[in-house]
Amino acid sequence: MSAFASIPLEEKRRVLEEFTAIKADFASRGWFAGTGGNLSMRIGPYSPDEFFFAVTASGKDKTRSTPEDFLFVDQDGKACETTSLRPSAETSLHREIYRLTGAGAIFHIHSVFNNIVSEWFWERRSVPIEGVELIKAFNIWDEDAAIDVPIVTNYADVPRIVPEITERLDPRIPGLLIRKHGICAWGKDAFEAKKHLEAFEFLFEYVYRWELLKGRA
Ligand SMILES: CSCCC(=O)C(=O)COP(=O)(O)O
Numbered sequence: 001m002s003a004f005a006s007i008p009l010e011e012k013r014r015v016l017e018e019f020t021a022i023k024a025d026f027a028s029r030g031w032f033a034g035t036g037g038n039l040s041m042r043i044g045p046y047s048p049d050e051f052f053f054a055v056t057a058s059g060k061d062k063t064r065s066t067p068e069d070f071l072f073v074d075q076d077g078k079a080c081e082t083t084s085l086r087p088s089a090e091t092s093l094h095r096e097i098y099r100l101t102g103a104g105a106i107f108h109i110h111s112v113f114n115n116i117v118s119e120w121f122w123e124r125r126s127v128p129i130e131g132v133e134l135i136k137a138f139n140i141w142d143e144d145a146a147i148d149v150p151i152v153t154n155y156a157d158v159p160r161i162v163p164e165i166t167e168r169l170d171p172r173i174p175g176l177l178i179r180k181h182g183i184c185a186w187g188k189d190a191f192e193a194k195k196h197l198e199a200f201e202f203l204f205e206y207v208y209r210w211e212l213l214k215g216r217a
């Protein structure tokens with residue numbers, strides 16, 4: 001039996017149920033404009049060389065729930081079961097983040113705030129955030145903590161983004177921005193990945209408003 005086939009069916013059902021609920025929640029926040037965004041959740045045992053995850057199918061209207069929303073793929077992005085669905089066009093980003101971090105879930109969304117700050121701070125290749133309470137959501141508890149959220153190039157040829165992720169991913173920061181595109185946020189499980197994503201989006205809105213108050217044109 002293959003490693004994927006040996007994962008219990010109940011475990012696969014549980015992942016898909018949790019996944020469906022999170023997708024509906026994110027849809028209600030307007031985080032999937034124009035079919036943008038993709039989500040994944042890892043399942044079963046993990047090693048950097050062999051792992052499996054459920055990922056959203058490419059190009060779907062992610063505000064709707066259908067039986068054709070997700071498929072399971074392996075560490076190479078190959079479907080684990082026979083399916084006509086295509087995995088997200090950005091599956092290579094998820095694969096690399098799983099390989100580097102062993103995370104349990106990765107959520108990628110596009111928002112106006114994450115797009116704008118990624119452009120404003122593009123020259124320094126990271127968005128600086130200082131002394132905001134919600135930095136603690138990343139388990140960073142220093143007094144007046146300062147973090148830098150990495151920004152990588154938004155190549156149209158998505159696999160070209162991967163080496164920049166390899167180079168720039170900061171193990172302290174569970175997310176990275178793709179310039180004028182969106183964010184990938186992750187965590188040890190779906191609960192934590194969602195917490196991190198919400199914290200990033202709060203912090204990007206904070207940075208956006210603060211920069212405007214300071215007089216940025
Ligand atoms: C329609 S937005 C361009 C693709 C994208 O950035 C995205 O997040 C959705 O791509 P997918 O293949 O996952 O549907």
Ligand SMILES: [Zn+2]
Pocket residue numbers: 036037038090108109110181182
């Ligand atoms: Zn995207």
